[in-house]
Amino acid sequence: MSTVLKSTETAIQRREALARGAKQQFERMIEIRTIEAVVNDLFAAGSIHGTTHLCVGQEALDVGIALALRPTDMVTATYRSHGIALALGMTPLEVMGEIMGKDVGCTDGVGGSMHLCDMSVGLLPTFAIVGAGYPVAAGAALAFQTLGQDSVALAMAGDGSTNIGAFHESLNLAAIWKLPVIFVVDNNVYGEYSRIDTTTPIEDLYLRAASFDIPGIVVDGMDVTAVEAVVRQAADRARRCEGPTLIEAKTYRFSGHSRADQAPYRPVGELESWQQRDPIKLMSEKLVNEGVLTSDQVLQITESTRESISELVAGLEALPEPEYSAMFNNVWTTEKVT
């Protein structure tokens, strides 16, 4: 195996690295953005089959959440999870390997773009069913509460998921049992191909917390520090056994829903206007202004990340597809059953 296919850092080390400072957080955001660009190109070129859902524009939310949680806390996320997986610490090798269907991927190539998992950093298998992660996160919290552990669970899902029963049932359950769980709604304005205002009677989704008598908080999802602060506050509350919190992060989906969608339904100028608030642009300006990084260093980080990801992808492309036996593993715990 070539050297690029040997992770030098483990997921947990990468998670710890994030806490070292703004530069590391910025680097992780660049890594997510770069990987999404590469994934987009590979799917567009037909080099990878299937579909994919990009999180471009939402990197600050992913990194902010990862910063606020401990690796022993559990996250449920969606089919749009490349970003949160990398933010939580999963290595580009296990994420890209899985997206490209290789056996070095986190689930040996049987999962694909929508199904990432690494329990060492608290990522439960990501959910390709809208809203399905909410009750599972409530259940993880139920386990923590019953076993007397001070971990918390966090469910991430999009704005469209607040109209599905699982959302309401989970918030209700979490509220009556005071479960240590945080529900984060990533309001990126679109649910699949539909704008939120055509599917939902209210604009501010955090208001839905009121009917469960739990705190509802709105946060600028383009700002890592702001996201980290509210998630930490919710996690502290959960660890104090005071129950769940609903957080709405205002973001914007810079890409279409999935590979097949170029988002032609977007009003003219909407994307451009949100690009002014691109989380990576905002953070690089901030870091340059504060003297943490120079403009040259920003370019350098971007360039070196692009190089290392290209090198990784080239290495992965050269790998064979998994053995057929891969599909027969892990269906059952004890034995193969027909």
Place this chain on the structure above:
Amino acid sequence: MKMRMREAIVSALADEMRSDPTVILLGEDIAGAGGPFKTSDGLLDEFGPMRVRDTPISEMGFTGAAVGASALGLRPVVEIMFMEFLGVALDQLVTEAAKFRYLSAGQISCPLVVRASIGAGLGFGSQHSQTLENWVTSTPGLKVVTVSSPQSAYDLMRSAIRDPDPVIVLEPRVLYADRSEVETGDHRIGKLGVAHLAQIGEDLTIVAMGQTVNIAVRGTQQAGVSADIIDLRTLAPWDRETVFNSVKKTGRLVVIEEAPESGGWGSQIVSAVTENQFRDLKSPTVRITTPNVPVPYGKKLESKFLPSPDEVAHTLSEFLETGNVPAPWWVREGYVQ
């Protein structure tokens, strides 16, 4: 000691909860009220509200919570009051729990049990009387069990809770009040996927499950037929060996299902036997099912709808006499062409 089936279930749950503090119960009205069918009677008093939890009417929520809890160290047992109610929670079982091990490359699994009451016979009408096992049998990753007596309920419940994979335990509601001798204790815990030979005979093999086991016994007695009666018990994965061995001996297969003819679980048994044992068979295979209609309410209608000892006796006698597959009553009597 003699127990009703519902008491055998309570006893199995209690024994598992005593031996494993991670076993918890979730369901509607299972705590204070002891369960709508009294299958958790007294467990709140012994184990307290952290481990015996009344839930809102929210099957998707609490079934999903059981999935998450099972992945993080608990062994939840969920009660679905009527199998139909699982319809609103099916995603969590079929698409989440059954895939967690696969989609985590074996990092986690979901040792949860979903118990549901099933079946006709008590006048609950079309939306509370189906068995619906075929909702869950074509999902690799799930195990599906149906109990048929107080003893099997005790044994299978304890075995299901110990099983490391998600298991659905189906409980024919009409049997909750059945009373017979039950042996309790750890030695009753076994492996799922093992059928039970409820009766030994010569002329044919009957495969039955749930309440059709008793119906098969009565039907063979009525017809004076000597049959192996196999109580299948686990539908996924089902015990091919026991079925194949019996068919090898008798050369005739009859499956008795409490489910509509269309898409019923017996099709799978029949198909496996014909594929593997065509040359052992002396006659075509037979399925005794319910007609392809919803479960009717009126007592007369509902009794006719279910496979009855009379219908079983009639079918077996004609089958052994002619070697042909007898028409079901709804065709014979001209209701359906």
